[in-house]
Structure formats: C-alpha cells, structure tokens
Amino acid sequence: EPEVTQTPSHQVTQMGQEVILRCVPISNHLYFYWYRQILGQKVEFLVSFYNNEISEKSEIFDDQFSVERPDGSNFTLKIRSTKLEDSAMYFCASRDYDRNYGYTFGSGTRLTVV
Amino acid sequence: AQSVTQLDSQVPVFEEAPVELRCNYSSSVSVYLFWYVQYPNQGLQLLLKYLSGSTLVKGINGFEAEFNKSQTSFHLRKPSVHISDTAEYFCAVSDTASKLTFGTGTRLQVTL
Numbered sequence: 001e002p003e004v005t006q007t008p009s010h011q012v013t014q015m016g017q018e019v020i021l022r023c024v025p026i027s028n029h030l031y032f033y034w035y036r037q038i039l040g041q042k043v044e045f046l047v048s049f050y051n052n053e054i055s056e057k058s059e060i061f062d063d064q065f066s067v068e069r070p071d072g073s074n075f076t077l078k079i080r081s082t083k084l085e086d087s088a089m090y091f092c093a094s095r096d097y098d099r100n101y102g103y104t105f106g107s108g109t110r111l112t113v114v
Numbered sequence: 115a116q117s118v119t120q121l122d123s124q125v126p127v128f129e130e131a132p133v134e135l136r137c138n139y140s141s142s143v144s145v146y147l148f149w150y151v152q153y154p155n156q157g158l159q160l161l162l163k164y165l166s167g168s169t170l171v172k173g174i175n176g177f178e179a180e181f182n183k184s185q186t187s188f189h190l191r192k193p194s195v196h197i198s199d200t201a202e203y204f205c206a207v208s209d210t211a212s213k214l215t216f217g218t219g220t221r222l223q224v225t226l
Contacts, residue, residue: 043216056213107157
C-alpha cells in the first residue's frame with residue numbers, strides 16, 4: 001500500500017535554529033498538508049498546499065513557517081527560528097483528487113526544541 | 115466553522131467487552147466524518163470514514179461507526195475489544211475537499 005514518508009523521525013534542535021521537516025507524499029496525490037500535535041493535545045491543522053501554492057493556512061502558520069515542493073516529489077516544512085513551543089509531532093498528509101477523501105498520513109517527525 | 119467534541123478523554127474496558135467512543139460534531143454544511151487511530155509512537159491510521167450513503171460504516175479491525183445527522187454524532191463501536199486495540203482514537207470532520215478538524219482524542223485502554 002502506498003505510504004507517506006517523513007524524515008527524520010526525530011529531530012532535536014536548539015532554540016532559534018532553523019529546521020526543515022521533509023515529506024514524500026504519495027506520488028499521484030495532489031493535495032498536501034502539514035498538521036502538528038503538541039504532546040497530549042489534539043492534532044491541529046497547519047497548512048494545505050495545492051498546485052504549488054498554499055490553499056489554506058491556520059493561525060498557527062505564521063511568518064516563521066513556510067512550505068515548499070522543491071522537486072515534484074518532496075514536500076517540506078521549514079521553521080525559520082524555532083521556539084520551545086514548536087516542540088511537537090509534525091504530520092504530513094496527502095490526498096488524491098478523487099472525492100473519496102483518501103487522506104494518508106505519514107508516521108510523523110517528533111521535533112524537540114531545547 | 116466546524117468543530118468536533120470527543121466527550122471521553124479516557125475509556126477503560128476489559129478485553130472482549132464492547133466499547134463505544136463518542137464523537138459529536140458541529141458544522142454549518144454537509145460534512146465528511148472520519149475516525150483515526152494512533153498507536154503509541156506511531157502516526158495516524160484511518161479506521162473508517164463516512165462520505166455519503168449508508169449511515170453505518172464499517173472499518174478495519176472490526177470497528178464500525180454510525181452517522182446520525184439529527185444528533186450530529188458519529189460514535190465508534192466495537193463489539194469485542196482486544197488488548198491490541200489500546201490506542202488513542204481521533205474523530206475528525208471535513209466540510210469540503212479541505213483540511214480535517216480533529217477532536218481532542220479518546221484514549222482506549224484495554225485490560226485483561
């Protein structure tokens with residue numbers, strides 16, 4: 001079964017540093033998403049991406065966040081200057097165009113900011 | 115705007131007993147409803163989804179859910195749970211080909 005692949009599985013970074021979280025969505029999917037889950041809390045939407053541009057973003061997705069699909073296969077989330085409160089599990093998801101709403105999530109990247 | 119309420123943060127149950135995890139939603143338009151399961155230190159796995167048609171939806175691992183429009187509910191059920199069902203369960207809603215809005219999750223703890 002096709003999978004969404006995320007790397008790394010765990011990243012530790014110092015406050016103020018830039019991090020890039022990487023995702024390889026399912027190849028024929030057209031919609032891409034980032035969600036995050038702070039420890040013990042619910043999964044929150046960050047951003048959706050379609051046709052090489054952001055289609056929707058949440059209040060959480062401020063100027064320190066950016067997304068990119070640099071090469072047609074990867075989908076990245078960049079956090080420019082990490083804060084302690086950015087520590088969370090970040091999930092990538094992709095969905096095809098077919099309206100069966102087949103969201104597929106990756107296994108996540110646990111980001112720890114120290 | 116849409117929202118999801120999962121009233122029970124934790125549900126303890128004995129193995130082989132039935133279980134129901136509750137989910138209520140609010141939305142101003144037609145919705146699509148989902149249940150995801152998260153095993154410890156793993157990602158989100160789709161259990162089942164309601165898009166249209168029959169209100170009783172069957173998913174993986176013996177789970178099913180019933181869409182009740184009048185009560186705006188989508189409760190998840192399993193007639194006989196197993197130890198391996200211990201996990202966090204998230205209900206989610208989407209009103210279009212758009213983002214998912216998740217509930218706060220219910221921790222299902224199955225014991226012998």
